[in-house]
Structure formats: C-alpha cells, structure tokens
Amino acid sequence: TFQRRLWPRIERVNQRHEMNTDASLLFLAERDHYARLPGMNDKELKKFAARISSQLFMMYEELCDAWVDAHGEKESLFTDEAQTHLYGHVAGAARAFNISPLYWKKYRKGQITTRQAYSAIARLFNDEWWTHQLKGQRMRWHEALLIAVGEVNKDRSPYASKHAIRDVRARRQANLEFLKSCDLENRETGERIDLISKVMGSISNPEIRRMELMNTIAGIERYAAAEGDVGMFITLTAPSKYHPTRQVGKGESKTVQLNHGWNDEAFNPKDAQRYLCRIWSLMRTAFKDNDLQVYGLRVVEPHHDGTPHWHMMLFCNPRQRNQIIEIMRRYALKEDGDERGAARNRFQAKHLNRGGAAGYIAKYISKNIDGYALDGQLDNDTGRPLKDTAAAVTAWASTWRIPQFKTVGLPTMGAYRELRKLPRGVSIADEFDERVEAARAAADSGDFALYISAQGGANVPRDCQTVRVARSPSDDVNEYEEEVERVVGIYAPHLGARHIHITRTTDWRIVPKVPVVEPLTLKSGIAAPRSPVNNCGKLTGGDTSLPAPTPSEHAAAVLNLVDDGVIEWNDPEVVRALRGALKHGLRRPNRQQRNGSPLKPHEIAPSARLTRSERLQITRIRVDLAQNGIRPQRWELEALARGATVNYDGKKFTYPVADEWSGFWHQFE
Incomplete structure (x- = not known):
C-alpha cells in the first residue's frame, strides 16, 4: 500500500531537505513555506528569495550598528575582525536553507579576508542569487521525490524523470533562443558577429x-x-x-x-x-x-x-x-x-x-x-x-x-585548446623555445599523444608542464565588485610567468541583435460617415475581431498624418507613437549582460563596417606588406585601410584612404 511502501520514503526525502534549524532559528517562521519548495511556482519562489535576502540585510544592519556601538567608530567595520564577525552571523543564518555560502570553509579555518567576506555577504543580499539557489534546490528536491516513489527506473522513465527531461529541454531551448537573439561585438571597432555561430563552433556543440x-x-x-x-x-x-x-x-x-x-x-x-x-x-x-x-x-x-x-x-x-x-x-x-x-x-x-x-x-x-x-x-x-x-x-x-x-593524470586541456587558437603552421619557437613549439605543433595537428609527450608526459605536476594557460584580471568587475580573471593566452613556467603569448587579442562583449526594420503595409484609416446613418455592412467571418495595430504600425500611420499635414511634428501624439515603436523594437538585456558597474555609462562602440572600396584596398595592402615580409593582423589591415599609420619594427607604413587610392605608396621613417 501507499502508506506502508511509499510514504516512509517520501517523508525521509523531505526530512533530508527540510530547513536546518540547527544552523539558525532566524527563519523559523518560513519553515512551512520552505517545505513547499518542490511545488513552488517561479513567481512565488522569487518573492520567497526576496524575503530571505531582505531579512539577511536587516540582520546585517543590526549587527553593524551593534559593532559600531561596541567599538566606537564606523571605520572599525572595515577590519578583518569585523567582517569575519559579520560574515559568521549572516552566512551562518543562510545555512538554514541547506546552502554552503561562499568561503565558508575558509571562515571555519580562520583564513577569510575582508574582501572575501564582503563578496560573500553581497551575494546573500542579492535576490537573483537566492532565486538561482532556490531553483536548483527545487529541481533536485522534486526529482528526489520522484525517485522515491519509483518514477525513475527502466520501467517508468530511465535515468531521469519525464519532468526533469522536459525541464532541461525547456531551459536549453530558452538558452538557444537567447543565443540567437545576441551578437558578439568588438569593444574597440564595433564589429559584430553572430553569437550562436560561435557557440556552435566550440565544444559547447x-x-x-x-x-x-x-x-x-x-x-x-x-x-x-x-x-x-x-x-x-x-x-x-x-x-x-x-x-x-x-x-x-x-x-x-x-x-x-x-x-x-x-x-x-x-x-x-x-x-x-x-x-x-x-x-x-x-x-x-x-x-x-x-x-x-x-x-x-x-x-x-x-x-x-x-x-x-x-x-x-x-x-x-x-x-x-x-x-x-x-x-x-x-x-x-x-x-x-x-x-x-x-x-x-x-x-x-x-x-x-x-x-x-x-x-x-x-x-x-x-x-x-x-x-x-x-x-x-x-x-x-x-x-x-x-x-x-x-x-x-x-x-x-x-x-x-x-x-x-x-x-x-594528463596535461591540462585548457592549454591544448589555447594552443589550437594560434595561427596554423606559424612557429613560436623564436618567442619561446623548441619545447613550447613542439607542444604547439602537436596541438595544431590534433595529435594528442605528441601533446602529452611535449608537455612532459603523463602524471607531471601542473607547475612542471611545458605550457600553461595565462589569465589576467578583466577591466570590468562583476556585480559583487570582484575582479574577474579571464583567459588571455599561454605561458611557459620554465621561462617565467611574465612571458605570455596573447591568444585572445580581441575584447568581445555580448549585445542584443539590432532589430531588423521591415517595410510596413499600412491600412487605410476610418473616415467619418457622410450622414448619421452608416450603410457599411459588418465584417463577416465569424467572431474573429480585427487585430490591434502594433506600435510600429501605429507609428507609421502617425507619420503618414504628419506627411499629409494633418498634425505637426511637435504634436505629443507623434512623440508618444515614435517612443512606443522604439521601445517595442528593442529587446531587454539579459541580466548576465549587465555591466558590473551599474553607474558607469554604457559605451557605444563606433561602427566598423567597411565599404566595398576599403575591402578591396585591404587585399592590396596585404600583398604590399607581404612583399616586405610582414604578416599583419586583421585589425591592422582595417586601420591601414582607413588611413592610419602602423609601425612594424621601426618602419612606419601609411596608405591613402580608399577614395584617394591611385596606386601603392608607403613611406618609411
């Protein structure tokens, strides 16, 4: 029977996931609400996350006031002792929801710093961070209950429940739609490429x-x-x-x-x-x-x-x-x-x-x-x-x-992938040495056996491998004011950590696609009748009603009235119509795209579209530089085509802009 066979399993699963009151009693009033997490919808979950972060923030403020009262000055809050004290109370309370706050192990060992404590506490005040945590718990708790009642097995749904399969499929479809709606934009030049094509060309495929x-x-x-x-x-x-x-x-x-x-x-x-x-x-x-x-x-x-x-x-x-x-x-x-x-x-x-x-x-x-x-x-x-x-x-x-x-026991795959980003067949022995070049050549040819040998063999400590991945702090900080390290290239430990070869020369950012403006077919307006009696017949075809005009259609109709002289450009209706059309056409940025510094103004990259004559000129410049033994990068060619001066080993090369092109010429200094 259900009572004898399944109910004890369900109860045990719920006991494993219930609120940890041993960690803190701060959220005791939310215990019953937390117990409903497996069946909670997204709207209710977000409200719950907001309540948790709000209560933790109030607790933090009270602790700060108490610390200042005890120590006399607000500056004392910015010491390791104060932040460790605050972190211990706030993070300890958060553990009631069966999470392990960031840097908790370091705190238990007495090794947490002020910077780490501040970053971890900032997460605990963030509604979106709690929403993400609770969604993950909800998914796993719900799946554990389905496993307990026998819904995950070869006779029902092997490996994962049907609910989990649908949920993962829906999330991946949503991610795919997001990728399709975005471009990668060069921060310096404004050049754009399709984001989804880059993703499908990587190991994410x-x-x-x-x-x-x-x-x-x-x-x-x-x-x-x-x-x-x-x-x-x-x-x-x-x-x-x-x-x-x-x-x-x-x-x-x-x-x-x-x-x-x-x-x-x-x-x-x-x-x-x-x-x-x-x-x-x-x-x-x-x-x-x-x-x-x-x-x-x-x-x-x-x-x-x-x-x-x-x-x-x-x-x-x-x-x-x-x-x-x-x-x-x-x-x-x-x-x-x-x-x-x-x-x-x-x-x-x-x-x-x-x-x-x-x-x-x-x-x-x-x-x-x-x-x-x-x-x-x-x-x-x-x-x-x-x-x-x-x-x-x-x-x-x-x-x-x-x-x-x-x-x-194998060399790092990150270095293998970075080496494969280097230009095919171009030696780096002059910049490094033959050991590094052997690793590059092996990765370039896709010979993983030679790559293992070039890295020093199997079971070689990472610090002793020939090539490692180089990382550098990004210019932007994340929403918790933390520096984010990004991969920039490779280096050879035996030659020094500062000897870096840059493999990622371009700084990209994810931006929404520019909405495509399509020509609009306008419908005629409704004129006033000639007499009080309207003899026009009703539209037939059932109960189907006419669709409401979109903001773009409404704006186009208003512009027609402006052209006909019916209304003026400074009419408030014109302004409202155009604003509505623009807001309708723009996509809201995803939260992952937000700048780490919200008060920092958004930088608009300049347009980098090349004209046809400039593209033709790039081909000529490439040939001319090749005759001088120079292999320029793409951005250098584009800069030269626009009239810039580029220095190659002490020689300055300048070319006329495309409209003034009358043959090759360059000057050396």
Whole structure:
C-alpha cells in the first residue's frame, strides 16, 4: 500500500531537505513555506528569495550598528575582525536553507579576508542569487521525490524523470533562443558577429565535444603504446543502499522493485557521486604512497534508477597493474563489502587489448553526449535503443550537477585548446623555445599523444608542464565588485610567468541583435460617415475581431498624418507613437549582460563596417606588406585601410584612404 511502501520514503526525502534549524532559528517562521519548495511556482519562489535576502540585510544592519556601538567608530567595520564577525552571523543564518555560502570553509579555518567576506555577504543580499539557489534546490528536491516513489527506473522513465527531461529541454531551448537573439561585438571597432555561430563552433556543440573526446582517447592510447604501458577498463559502483530500486529475475523477465535498504538514508545521485569521489581520493592517496602511477579517462553515467557509476579507462606500467587493481578493489569494497553481490557488482576490472581502448569506451561517450553511431544498439540497463537515451542522460547530469567526463593524470586541456587558437603552421619557437613549439605543433595537428609527450608526459605536476594557460584580471568587475580573471593566452613556467603569448587579442562583449526594420503595409484609416446613418455592412467571418495595430504600425500611420499635414511634428501624439515603436523594437538585456558597474555609462562602440572600396584596398595592402615580409593582423589591415599609420619594427607604413587610392605608396621613417 501507499502508506506502508511509499510514504516512509517520501517523508525521509523531505526530512533530508527540510530547513536546518540547527544552523539558525532566524527563519523559523518560513519553515512551512520552505517545505513547499518542490511545488513552488517561479513567481512565488522569487518573492520567497526576496524575503530571505531582505531579512539577511536587516540582520546585517543590526549587527553593524551593534559593532559600531561596541567599538566606537564606523571605520572599525572595515577590519578583518569585523567582517569575519559579520560574515559568521549572516552566512551562518543562510545555512538554514541547506546552502554552503561562499568561503565558508575558509571562515571555519580562520583564513577569510575582508574582501572575501564582503563578496560573500553581497551575494546573500542579492535576490537573483537566492532565486538561482532556490531553483536548483527545487529541481533536485522534486526529482528526489520522484525517485522515491519509483518514477525513475527502466520501467517508468530511465535515468531521469519525464519532468526533469522536459525541464532541461525547456531551459536549453530558452538558452538557444537567447543565443540567437545576441551578437558578439568588438569593444574597440564595433564589429559584430553572430553569437550562436560561435557557440556552435566550440565544444559547447555536443558533436564537437564528442569528437574532441574521441581524439583524446585515441591520443592517450597511442601514447600508452609508445611508452609500453598496458590498459585497464575499471567499473566502480556504489553500495546497494545508494540504489533506490533493485532488479529481480534474469534476462527479459527482470522486474524492478523498490529497495527498502535505501529508505533509511534516502540517498540521491549526488550523494552516490560524493561516495565515489571519496573512495577515488583514497585510491589515489594509496597510489602515491606506493609510487604507483595511472592515467586515462573517467566517464560517469547513471544506472537506470539514476544512481551514478564510473567507467575508467586507465593505463599503467605492466609491472604495477596487479597492485593497482588490488588497491582499487580493496577501497571499492571497504564500505558494505560483505553484502550480497558486492564482489561481483561493485568492482570490475578488465584488461584492454592494444588498439581496442577507443572502441571499447566510444559507446559510453556517445551514450552520454548525443547518441552518435548507436543505431540498432540496445542499452543493457533499460533494453531501449541507446540512441534515445542521450537526452535522458544529459538531463540527469544537468539536474544533479555531475560532470560526465574527466581526464586522469594528463596535461591540462585548457592549454591544448589555447594552443589550437594560434595561427596554423606559424612557429613560436623564436618567442619561446623548441619545447613550447613542439607542444604547439602537436596541438595544431590534433595529435594528442605528441601533446602529452611535449608537455612532459603523463602524471607531471601542473607547475612542471611545458605550457600553461595565462589569465589576467578583466577591466570590468562583476556585480559583487570582484575582479574577474579571464583567459588571455599561454605561458611557459620554465621561462617565467611574465612571458605570455596573447591568444585572445580581441575584447568581445555580448549585445542584443539590432532589430531588423521591415517595410510596413499600412491600412487605410476610418473616415467619418457622410450622414448619421452608416450603410457599411459588418465584417463577416465569424467572431474573429480585427487585430490591434502594433506600435510600429501605429507609428507609421502617425507619420503618414504628419506627411499629409494633418498634425505637426511637435504634436505629443507623434512623440508618444515614435517612443512606443522604439521601445517595442528593442529587446531587454539579459541580466548576465549587465555591466558590473551599474553607474558607469554604457559605451557605444563606433561602427566598423567597411565599404566595398576599403575591402578591396585591404587585399592590396596585404600583398604590399607581404612583399616586405610582414604578416599583419586583421585589425591592422582595417586601420591601414582607413588611413592610419602602423609601425612594424621601426618602419612606419601609411596608405591613402580608399577614395584617394591611385596606386601603392608607403613611406618609411
């Protein structure tokens, strides 16, 4: 019955998510309201978030007043001691909503600074920050309840609930529409490019992401073969108490039943992921203590009931393989290792044949991204076509914030991607050295095996790798007055951190697309009748009413009246009509686009459209500079085409503007 079988599971899930009154009693009056979070709509949730931030702000003001009264001066608020005191009370109260405030661990260790405390507190006063936090909790709490009542399994909806799949699909569609509505604009020149085209050309595109992963796997395997290492395919699974269901029977007669061993703790997929991360940390510590080294790739995917398990493609020295497997087996079975089926299901290790690793794990990568090349194959967990499971698996990963792919013991992927941004075939040995050039050439050709070797090999500490990503503080601060670091290029640690090669020379910003103005077809106006009796027939066609004119149509009609002399330009109706049309045509900026300094005036970038003659002139200038052994960048060509002077190694080049072009000429100084 429902009362006996399902209600205890529902109650346990709600107990795990209820307000943490041990952290603070400040929000005790909101406890019942917080308990309704799984079914709360967006409007109510935003009001709830506003109340939380408002109460925390009032608490902060009272604490500040009390501190000033105790210490005498307002300047004392800007000390580490004061901000630590204020942060401890405000952040501690916020923990009642099962969140971990920023820098909480540093606060517990006594290492938080004034700047960090201020930034963390500023978040707790922000309505939008709380809205984001509560929406994430609502999604996971609702999904946990559906898991508890058996709505997530092979017989109902494998991997993720239908609600979660629809929610993730809707959010991605909304994100896609936002990307389509925006451009990337060059802050200096005003040049614009389509944002969605850039996104689809990056690893955000599932197809490109899958191809990069497959190339990475193939490169790891080639590197292992060159080093004489052997491969293992490892599967790690959490104990049975982390699984909300169990399967009974064999083959096609398998049925799904509720696992009553799960009821006591009501673990969710995130809890199981934390368990796997914890035992993997213990394994790596044991590897380090015994001078054992492994490298490879980890793939996280869900069982049919949403519980994660790991597939790991690892390589090691042949003499170390048995010891590595024994260490992993020992830690995998350390918790509840004597339960039924643990030895068979909790840890599996298979030896990989040389050349077969990529093909062995390719299925798991496609299943977890886009289902590519899986036509006709069935999922072992659900018996359904593998191609159809990708949407559910990606929805599961998005809902529970679980990263699906991670390299182990390999050089950073960030440096690999930055090296691939450099011009094809252009050496940087003169700027750096041959070691850095070898890494660039390997990344340029897409040979990940050579890239691993050029970076110093597998299991090399990050500080000792040949190339690393260079970051620099951005000119703008975020809405919490924090400096934001952005990737600017690469550097070689062995040559010094200040020796940076810039790979991102252009500063872009996201802006709304310029609305396209289309010609309007105007309808005739309604004239006054000649007599008190109107003999015009009524419009037929049912109950359909005439559509109201849009602001643009209304403005066009008003402008016609101006042209006909019926009204004047200074008539208030003209002003209202034009203002309404402009407001209707402009999109409201997304909050992610807001300037970090709201009081700073918005900078309008100048137009950077080149005329046809200027585009032709760029071609001529490029040829002329090439004859002098110069390879200019795009912005330099555009500047020269507009009449600017550019200095190349002490030689100044100037060209006439397009209208005055009468042949090549330049001057040297």
